[in-house]
Amino acid sequence: MRHLTLASVLLTSMAVTTPAIADGHLMIVDEPLELTIHMHHKRYPSYNEDWPVEQEARRLTNIHLKNATVGSNTDNSGEAINLLLASGKLPDIIGTSRIKDVVNQYGPQGAFMPLNDLIDEHAPHLKAFFEKRPDIKAAISAADGNMYYIPYLPDGKYGRAYFIRYDWLDKLGLELPQSVDEVKAVLEAFRDGDPNGNGLKDEVPYFARQWEELIRLVTLWDGRSSGSDTYHDFYVDSGQIKHPYAGEGYRDGIKNLTEWYAEGLIDPEVFTRGSSAREYLLSEDLGGMTHDWFASTSGYNRLSSEIEGFAFKAFAPPASISGQRIEEHRRIPIKPDGWAIGGTNKHPVETIKYFDFWFSPEGRNIVNFGVEGVHWTMEDGKAIFTDAILGTGRPVNSQLYELGAQLHARGYFQDYGYEIQWSNEFALEGIALYDEGDYLIDQFLGVAFNEDEQAVYDKYWPSVRTYMLERQQAWILGTGEVEADWDAYMADLDKMGLNDVLAAMQSAYNRQYGG
Ligand code: CA
Numbered sequence: 443m444r445h446l447t448l449a450s451v452l453l454t455s456m457a458v459t460t461p462a463i464a465d466g467h468l469m470i471v472d473e474p475l476e477l478t479i480h481m482h483h484k485r486y487p488s489y490n491e492d493w494p495v496e497q498e499a500r501r502l503t504n505i506h507l508k509n510a511t512v513g514s515n516t517d518n519s520g521e522a523i524n525l526l527l528a529s530g531k532l533p534d535i536i537g538t539s540r541i542k543d544v545v546n547q548y549g550p551q552g553a554f555m556p557l558n559d560l561i562d563e564h565a566p567h568l569k570a571f572f573e574k575r576p577d578i579k580a581a582i583s584a585a586d587g588n589m590y591y592i593p594y595l596p597d598g599k600y601g602r603a604y605f606i607r608y609d610w611l612d613k614l615g616l617e618l619p620q621s622v623d624e625v626k627a628v629l630e631a632f633r634d635g636d637p638n639g640n641g642l643k644d645e646v647p648y649f650a651r652q653w654e655e656l657i658r659l660v661t662l663w664d665g666r667s668s669g670s671d672t673y674h675d676f677y678v679d680s681g682q683i684k685h686p687y688a689g690e691g692y693r694d695g696i697k698n699l700t701e702w703y704a705e706g707l708i709d710p711e712v713f714t715r716g717s718s719a720r721e722y723l724l725s726e727d728l729g730g731m732t733h734d735w736f737a738s739t740s741g742y743n744r745l746s747s748e749i750e751g752f753a754f755k756a757f758a759p760p761a762s763i764s765g766q767r768i769e770e771h772r773r774i775p776i777k778p779d780g781w782a783i784g785g786t787n788k789h790p791v792e793t794i795k796y797f798d799f800w801f802s803p804e805g806r807n808i809v810n811f812g813v814e815g816v817h818w819t820m821e822d823g824k825a826i827f828t829d830a831i832l833g834t835g836r837p838v839n840s841q842l843y844e845l846g847a848q849l850h851a852r853g854y855f856q857d858y859g860y861e862i863q864w865s866n867e868f869a870l871e872g873i874a875l876y877d878e879g880d881y882l883i884d885q886f887l888g889v890a891f892n893e894d895e896q897a898v899y900d901k902y903w904p905s906v907r908t909y910m911l912e913r914q915q916a917w918i919l920g921t922g923e924v925e926a927d928w929d930a931y932m933a934d935l936d937k938m939g940l941n942d943v944l945a946a947m948q949s950a951y952n953r954q955y956g957g
Pocket residue numbers: 636637638639640641642643644645
């Protein structure tokens with residue numbers, strides 16, 4: 443009884459006071475213990491032992507991670523993990539983007555350790571987290587009921603929004619578009635009205651860093667482009683698993699977007715311009731509208747110092763043809779990214795304690811903000827970035843990745859406080875607008891297959907998906923006609939196994955979420 447009381451007092455005081463990091467209470471082992479790690483993500487195809495966050499974690503826990511990443515010469519994490527699995531020798535820790543399917547498939551066969559008992563016995567912060575969020579525990583459990591990975595858990599609700607040049611609307615005497623027809627009229631005016639005033643018809647009315655954000659616009663015709671924050675994902679419609687690219691709203695949306703593309707309302711280079719599209723088209727005063735992240739997109743209003751009147755701000759989702767206003771994208775509470783313990787790890791207890799460290803108040807600050815006293819200081823119980831981060835003028839998230847913070851191939855719980863500090867007034871204003879309108883919709887958190895379901899998925903899904911994406915792009919670019927092709931397309935999808943995949947997903951979904 444006395445022991446319990448003491449423990450709860452300790453936990454409470456840790457949560458509310460400034461952590462006294464130097465007292466050694468976070469030490470996991472007396473002597474430094476090296477654990478090998480495979481860490482692969484397109485932003486960092488290997489684990490960097492010099493990351494300040496790794497160095498700080500070493501100092502506090504005495505656990506030293508040693509890079510043992512396979513496939514660092516590719517930026518494709520799937521390829522890398524396949525190489526690793528084929529090598530037959532797993533390191534102590536495996537962290538990668540899209541680890542969920544890998545561990546759910548190979549964990550029950552012994553390649554990864556089940557974490558439930560380890561967490562119950564040795565990881566008080568993780569245990570407390572999962573007790574508070576049983577939905578997350580259900581979503582990351584494999585078909586055998588065990589958890590095999592600790593995910594990256596995003597914080598905050600809002601992700602992307604519709605953005606438009608408010609100053610261009612003003613110049614052309616237009617209001618914010620409220621409907622699909624009004625969006626089209628505005629994009630036509632951007633194309634024809636020379637809102638950048640250079641006498642050239644050079645404006646790019648709708649652009650996107652990710653071409654999937656063009657497909658996103660099918661929501662304006664009541665279609666869907668994804669059921670989660672992962673592109674092309676399945677979605678749940680009243681308990682039924684469906685795929686967006688087999689729906690009639692999608693068909694109608696693609697038909698219209700094909701016309702928009704042909705009429706020059708969409709960036710002609712939308713499929714090839716890539717991640718620099720936003721930077722280039724905004725700083726050159728060419729881009730009119732997009733669908734992108736609140737914080738980073740709002741940041742472009744700094745261009746008002748170079749481009750007279752520049753105002754690129756969020757606006758409410760336009761009403762679809764049936765009058766629905768939805769924002770399809772939101773932050774998902776769990777990502778399929780994170781890390782796991784290799785099945786032959788000789789130190790599972792130390793490793794789960796290390797995983798738990800990142801969920802302690804101290805570890806959570808380090809993984810979110812960097813090193814205390816260097817990258818942030820504690821003010822009124824909150825980690826506040828120093829000028830070392832905010833004073834550089836560089837994107838904060840890129841700086842954090844370079845420190846080894848905010849790495850999505852690590853299991854950690856993001857703190858939205860990290861982002862609000864560099865969200866400018868326009869982002870906060872836009873978030874308030876979306877909050878008021880309540881435009882977000884429920885997300886599909888994914889399923890864990892049993893072996894039979896997995897076999898069906900593996901057999902059919904990759905080729906079905908490839909076919910869907912090929913047809914999608916061909917239609918937009920003007921090859922074939924979606925309406926004329928639709929029945930044959932649906933028959934092809936059935937022949938290729940889409941309905942078998944949907945049945946497998948439905949069976950997994952019903953088991954996992956009690957549908
Ligand atoms: Ca122009």
